[in-house]
Every structure is written in structure tokens, then in C-alpha cells.
Amino acid sequence: xxxxxxxxxxxxxxxxxxxxxxxxxxxxxxxxxxxxxxxxxxxxxxxxxxxxxxxxxxxxxxxxxxxxxxxxxxxxxxxxxxxxxxxxxxxxxxxxxxxxxxxxxxxxxxxxxxxxxxxxxxxxxxxxxxxxxxxxxxxxxxxxxxxxxxxxxxxxxxxxxxxxxxxxxxxxxxxxxxxxxxxxxxxxxxxxxxxxxxxxxxxxxxxxxxxxxxxxxxxxxxxxxxxxxxxxxxxxxxxxxxxxxxxxxxxxxxxxxxxxxxx
Numbered sequence: 001x002x003x004x005x006x007x008x009x010x011x012x013x014x015x016x017x018x019x020x021x022x023x024x025x026x027x028x029x030x031x032x033x034x035x036x037x038x039x040x041x042x043x044x045x046x047x048x049x050x051x052x053x054x055x056x057x058x059x060x061x062x063x064x065x066x067x068x069x070x071x072x073x074x075x076x077x078x079x080x081x082x083x084x085x086x087x088x089x090x091x092x093x094x095x096x097x098x099x100x101x102x103x104x105x106x107x108x109x110x111x112x113x114x115x116x117x118x119x120x121x122x123x124x125x126x127x128x129x130x131x132x133x134x135x136x137x138x139x140x141x142x143x144x145x146x147x148x149x150x151x152x153x154x155x156x157x158x159x160x161x162x163x164x165x166x167x168x169x170x171x172x173x174x175x176x177x178x179x180x181x182x183x184x185x186x187x188x189x190x191x192x193x194x195x196x197x198x199x200x201x202x203x204x205x206x207x208x209x210x211x212x213x214x215x216x217x218x219x220x221x222x223x224x225x226x227x228x229x230x231x232x233x234x235x236x237x238x239x240x241x242x243x244x245x246x247x248x249x250x251x252x253x254x255x256x257x258x259x260x261x262x263x
Contacts, residue, residue: 038094038125040105046086047111054083054117056110061094066106066122074106083109100129100225132160134221137232142217147242149207152217154232158198159223166195168222173206178218178234186218195221214238 040059046052060066060074077094084090097103107120135157144151152171158164172178172186189206196202209215219232 036095036097036099036127038097038103038105038127040090040092040094040107040123042090042107042120044084044086044088044090045109045117050086053085054109055112056114057081057083057090057092058108058110058116059092059094059105060107061097061103061105063101063103066104066119068119071106071108071119074104097127099127102126130160130223130225131227132223133227134158134160134166134223134229135162136230137219137221140217140219140232140235142235142237143203144205145237145240147211147240148209149205150209150215150217150237150239151203151205152235153201153203154219156196156198156200156202157221157229162198165197166221167224168226169193169195169202169204170220170222170228171204171206171217172219173209173215173217175213175215177236178216178231180231183218183220183231186216209239211239211243212241 038061045054047054057080059077059080060071061077062070062074064070066074077092081090081092094103094105102124103126104122104124106122109117137154137157140152140154142150143153150173157166159166169192171189171192172183173189174182174186176182178186189204193202193204206215206217214236215238216234216236218234221229
């Protein structure tokens with residue numbers, strides 16, 4: 001081994017521990033979270049300990065505590081920023097996370113020789129629960145009325161307003177006009193369909209109704225949280241009388257006189 005190799009190894013053995021220490025110390029616990037996004041903030045370490053400019057960041061997250069033993073199993077983000085000069089303020093958004101979930105996040109840094117720092121302090125942050133409810137259905141229609149059933153139709157709203165796919169429908173009917181004030185007293189149907197993607201046409205048949213009765217219908221929609229929409233427009237129809245008069249079974253006749261009079 002020549003003198004240059006010995007000098008290089010000595011330099012690496014003295015600098016790398018400083019780099020390990022630096023990256024562990026400079027990443028603060030400052031973190032901001034909103035639904036599906038977490039924003040990280042930290043101070044750039046150096047190339048050699050806390051001086052110069054490192055070459056790479058490796059940012060990872062997991063729903064379990066991160067440590068050296070399970071680092072390789074944590075999810076690595078895409079497009080980590082290129083490190084700035086030591087001491088610069090760094091920031092990065094982790095997107096596409098699940099709502100209402102606790103995440104553990106950590107960073108490593110490397111120099112141009114791919115000497116990797118130790119694990120940073122591990123930050124814990126929970127994303128917020130989704131708060132945007134599906135849009136209220138504005139186009140509920142009665143498409144067919146029978147004696148004991150009514151078919152209704154509407155356009156599927158979204159999961160968040162009018163985008164995405166909702167999770168649940170609550171379809172109700174009453175013999176009185178439906179409002180939010182009396183929603184809970186209206187009769188909920190069974191077997192509501194699973195919502196389709198926003199914009200799809202939905203249909204449902206309400207069975208078991210009485211003949212010659214006026215019914216009012218309305219729908220509410222929920223996402224997976226669940227966040228419930230407002231009340232749809234309310235429609236009404238009167239079921240048809242399909243029961244004919246009873247069959248006459250006692251028809252009789254007697255003979256009459258020559259003038260055609262029945263007596």
C-alpha cells in the first residue's frame with residue numbers, strides 16, 4: 001500500500017464519522033403535514049462532515065419506526081433534491097401519502113464517493129383525515145313508476161366534490177317531503193348500489209311501496225372517512241293503482257214479457 005492510499009484511508013476514517021454526526025444533528029423535527037402531503041425541512045450537511053457540499057440525499061418513509069436494520073425496507077421517495085452547500089435550508093414535499101396515517105421519515109446523505117452518512121433523527125408525522133365530502137346530487141329523477149315500485153336515476157358524484165369515486169349511498173323515502181331536519185325519520189332502502197366513478201349514470205329501484213301513495217325520495221353520499229354530502233334534490237311521484245275492480249260472480253237474469261221488460 002502506498003503513502004497516498006494510506007493518506008486517503010486515514011482521511012476517510014476521520015471525515016466519515018463527522019459526516020455521520022453532522023447529518024444526524026442538522027435535520028430538525030420541523031415538519032408540516034396536510035392530507036396526502038408532508039413537507040420536510042432540514043439543514044444541508046457538508047461533503048466532509050459539516051463543510052462543503054454533499055452529492056446525494058436518500059429520503060425514506062414508513063408506517064413503522066425506521067432504524068438501520070429496516071432502512072432498506074422503507075419506501076424511498078422520488079426526485080430528492082440535490083444537496084446545497086453546508087448550512088443551507090433544505091425543503092422537500094413527500095406527496096401521495098394516505099390520509100389519516102402516521103408516518104416515520106428519515107434521511108441519509110452521501111458524498112461523491114458514495115460515502116453514506118448515518119441515519120438522521122427519525123421524524124413522526126400523521127397526515128390529516130380527508131375533509132372534503134362528495135358533492136350533493138343535483139339531478140335525482142324518477143324514471144319509472146309502478147304500483148309497488150319506483151325507479152330513480154342520478155349522476156354519480158365524486159369522492160372529493162365531483163372528482164373520484166365515492167364509497168356509499170344512503171337512499172331514503174317518505175310519504176312527507178324530505179329535508180335535513182327529518183332525514184333520520186325517512187325510511188332507508190336496502191341494497192343501495194356501490195357508487196361508480198364521478199359522472200356515471202346510476203339507477204335504483206325502490207320496491208315494497210303501497211299503491212296510490214305519494215312518495216318523496218332523496219339521496220346522500222359518503223366517502224371512505226365517511227364525510228357525508230348534503231341532501232340531493234328531492235323528487236316525488238305517486239304509485240299507480242293497478243288493482244282492478246273485483247270480478248262479478250253473482251250475475252243473474254229472469255225472463256221478461258214480450259216487450260223486453262225484465263221482471
